[in-house]
Each structure stands twice: as C-alpha cells, then as structure tokens.
Amino acid sequence: MDEFILKYTTFSLTLSMSFWKNSDYNYQSLTALSEEKLIVLSIAMSRDDIIEWLAWNDPNGIYHDEQSLKELGNVMSRSEGLEILLRQVEENRVA
Numbered sequence: 001m002d003e004f005i006l007k008y009t010t011f012s013l014t015l016s017m018s019f020w021k022n023s024d025y026n027y028q029s030l031t032a033l034s035e036e037k038l039i040v041l042s043i044a045m046s047r048d049d050i051i052e053w054l055a056w057n058d059p060n061g062i063y064h065d066e067q068s069l070k071e072l073g074n075v076m077s078r079s080e081g082l083e084i085l086l087r088q089v090e091e092n093r094v095a
Contacts, residue, residue: 020052042082
C-alpha cells in the first residue's frame with residue numbers, strides 16, 4: 001500500500017495533467033478499488049477529473065459549470081464533487 005500512496009501522491013502534484021489520461025485507471029475501475037485505495041486515489045484527482053467522472057457515470061446529472069450556473073445558479077466545489085463521487089462509487093459497487 002505504501003508504494004500505491006507514494007505513486008499517486010506524487011502523481012497528484014502534477015496538476016497540469018489529466019488524471020484519466022495519465023493513470024492506469026479508467027472510469028469503471030473505481031468501483032473495483034477498496035475504500036482506502038479509492039480515497040488515496042481521489043487525492044490525485046482535480047476538480048475537473050471529478051466532474052469528468054461524474055458526468056460519465058450520471059449523464060443526466062448537472063456537473064459541468066456552464067449547465068450548473070444556468071440551472072442551479074452556482075458551481076460544484078471539488079469537495080462537493082468528491083463527496084458525490086465517493087457516494088456514487090459506493091452505490092455502484094458489485095457485492
């Protein structure tokens with residue numbers, strides 16, 4: 001686990017890169033991770049990475065800034081997005 005934490009903590013410092021394009025993970029793989037690994041991995045995700053996953057997972061949701069401003073009058077923070085992502089991953093886990 002220590003190697004995993006080091007790899008993705010280091011990765012999170014590379015803010016100009018897209019998490020999804022530069023990691024070994026795809027959208028579907030999040031549900032297969034343990035809760036601990038998911039939380040550590042989420043540290044490497046930017047707000048945009050989180051929005052990208054949320055929009056893929058729930059195409060009818062309102063996650064992108066333009067639509068959110070238009071329909072809700074505000075934008076989702078990274079912490080709000082992360083909370084939604086973690087909840088949706090948990091709901092999508094196969095028992």
